[in-house]
Amino acid sequence: MGEIAVESCRLLPAYHPHYCQEVQKNSTAHPQRSSLPLPKPFLDYLECSGISPSIYSIAQTLPRYIRVKPGFEDKIPSLEIELGCKLSPLSWLQGFYSLPHDAHIASSEAYRAGKIYGIDAASGAAVCALGVLEGDHVLDLCAAPGAKLCMVADQLGNSGTLTGVDIARHRLAACRTMLLKYGLGKYCRLFVADGTSFTLLPSQQGLVSIEVESTSNKVVDGVLKEWTSRRTRKEKKRDARLQREGGKPELLFYGSSSGVVGLTKEQIFENCCMIERNCSENGYDKVLVDAECTHDGSLKHIWKYEQWGWETFERRVLDHERLASITSLQLQLLTNGFRLLKAGGTLVYSTCSLTNAQNEEVVGKFLSGHPNAELVEIEECKKSDWPCENGKLPHTVRFNPLSSSTSGLFLAKMKKWH
Ligand SMILES: C[S@@+](CC[C@H](N)C(=O)[O-])C[C@H]1O[C@@H](n2cnc3c(N)ncnc32)[C@H](O)[C@@H]1O
Numbered sequence: 001m002g003e004i005a006v007e008s009c010r011l012l013p014a015y016h017p018h019y020c021q022e023v024q025k026n027s028t029a030h031p032q033r034s035s036l037p038l039p040k041p042f043l044d045y046l047e048c049s050g051i052s053p054s055i056y057s058i059a060q061t062l063p064r065y066i067r068v069k070p071g072f073e074d075k076i077p078s079l080e081i082e083l084g085c086k087l088s089p090l091s092w093l094q095g096f097y098s099l100p101h102d103a104h105i106a107s108s109e110a111y112r113a114g115k116i117y118g119i120d121a122a123s124g125a126a127v128c129a130l131g132v133l134e135g136d137h138v139l140d141l142c143a144a145p146g147a148k149l150c151m152v153a154d155q156l157g158n159s160g161t162l163t164g165v166d167i168a169r170h171r172l173a174a175c176r177t178m179l180l181k182y183g184l185g186k187y188c189r190l191f192v193a194d195g196t197s198f199t200l201l202p203s204q205q206g207l208v209s210i211e212v213e214s215t216s217n218k219v220v221d222g223v224l225k226e227w228t229s230r231r232t233r234k235e236k237k238r239d240a241r242l243q244r245e246g247g248k249p250e251l252l253f254y255g256s257s258s259g260v261v262g263l264t265k266e267q268i269f270e271n272c273c274m275i276e277r278n279c280s281e282n283g284y285d286k287v288l289v290d291a292e293c294t295h296d297g298s299l300k301h302i303w304k305y306e307q308w309g310w311e312t313f314e315r316r317v318l319d320h321e322r323l324a325s326i327t328s329l330q331l332q333l334l335t336n337g338f339r340l341l342k343a344g345g346t347l348v349y350s351t352c353s354l355t356n357a358q359n360e361e362v363v364g365k366f367l368s369g370h371p372n373a374e375l376v377e378i379e380e381c382k383k384s385d386w387p388c389e390n391g392k393l394p395h396t397v398r399f400n401p402l403s404s405s406t407s408g409l410f411l412a413k414m415k416k417w418h
Pocket residue numbers: 123141142143144145146147148149165166167168171193194195196290291292293352
């Protein structure tokens with residue numbers, strides 16, 4: 001019966017409104033699934049997508065991972081004593097350690113002091129794939145809650161710029177909290193904006209610092225000073241006005257070297273607004289599109305529905321309209337991220353879904369319309385022997401929780417040639 005269901009759903013494009021209905025009609029028994037407390041609509045969805053439900057059997061025992069801020073590796077022995085467990089360094093990912101699944105890092109001194117942070121190893125691999133270099137201008141188009149953004153900021157150190165964008169204000173506020181906690185915000189700016197239409201190029205740091213000097217003796221109305229969480233009423237009013245007028249992105253945070261101090265918000269939008277032909281020259285060196293997805297590869301996320309209730313999952317994730325629109329959103333995010341990339345720049349597309357529809361099919365569709373884009377090898381993957389599997393397109397990879405002991409993740413790395 002299961003086989004029939006898989007065959008029949010192959011006849012329909014993924015996320016076709018009748019896709020899951022078709023499967024439900026054809027499938028009545030799922031013998032290999034019975035031990036897992038997953039609801040039938042989700043099991044049907046997994047079957048349609050070619051994902052084995054067995055990946056969720058390790059959801060509660062999957063190791064935790066932390067990344068140690070460079071220079072604080074000597075804290076590991078005291079952290080082991082504090083947590084009462086062994087931290088095992090990952091041979092394939094520098095600075096990462098695995099911990100037992102039930103370790104509580106939040107109470108540790110190193111965590112409170114911002115020396116370590118929790119981030120899954122597969123997410124760390126996504127950032128590594130981007131290959132951030134000193135001085136790069138990096139865009140993270142779906143940045144919140146910010147684990148990958150923090151790692152990029154750490155890699156940039158005292159150079160380049162980092163622009164984080166997310167459509168969800170409350171999630172981006174959490175990202176700002178993380179940046180501040182870890183002291184990583186100096187070169188970063190965060191915008192609440194729709195990543196499918198975001199148009200701001202990297203800030204021109206050189207130009208901005210000249211401008212700051214030349215205006216330093218004058219009081220210029222509306223010029224951005226050092227960022228503070230306390231804003232005046234006037235500033236709040238101006239922000240609200242800018243938002244209303246043409247739905248401009250909201251600048252939620254900026255660091256002192258992010259290239260915007262000394263400009264007015266109007267200038268940021270005027271000076272940095274994308275002109276199509278400028279992108280190849282003045283676009284970002286690296287773009288990360290860690291797209292919104294169904295999260296089916298994120299075991300911890302899926303397992304939360306045990307507490308939240310599976311009805312919530314069915315409503316939020318398996319809703320026909322949402323499923324139908326998510327691949328279109330992913331394609332739009334990828335297309336806009338690529339548009340903002342400079343010629344010779346690198347883009348990484350990732351999702352924590354393991355379905356073809358949200359990964360290879362989106363990337364394939366994108367490539368067919370962009371002859372100047374090419375999938376390239378993730379060099380680190382081979383060099384450091386990452387525990388991942390090949391994707392269905394050349395050079396794409398997947399972290400399968402069962403074989404990698406990480407959360408599930410798909411990665412595609414591309415170059416923009418002109
Ligand atoms: C997989 S999460 C990103 C995780 C993040 N990169 C990290 O490492 O913490 C996807 C994010 O995309 C955001 N998102 C959804 N639609 C968006 C859009 N149209 N533009 C920008 N962000 C969007 C969601 O709010 C969510 O925070």
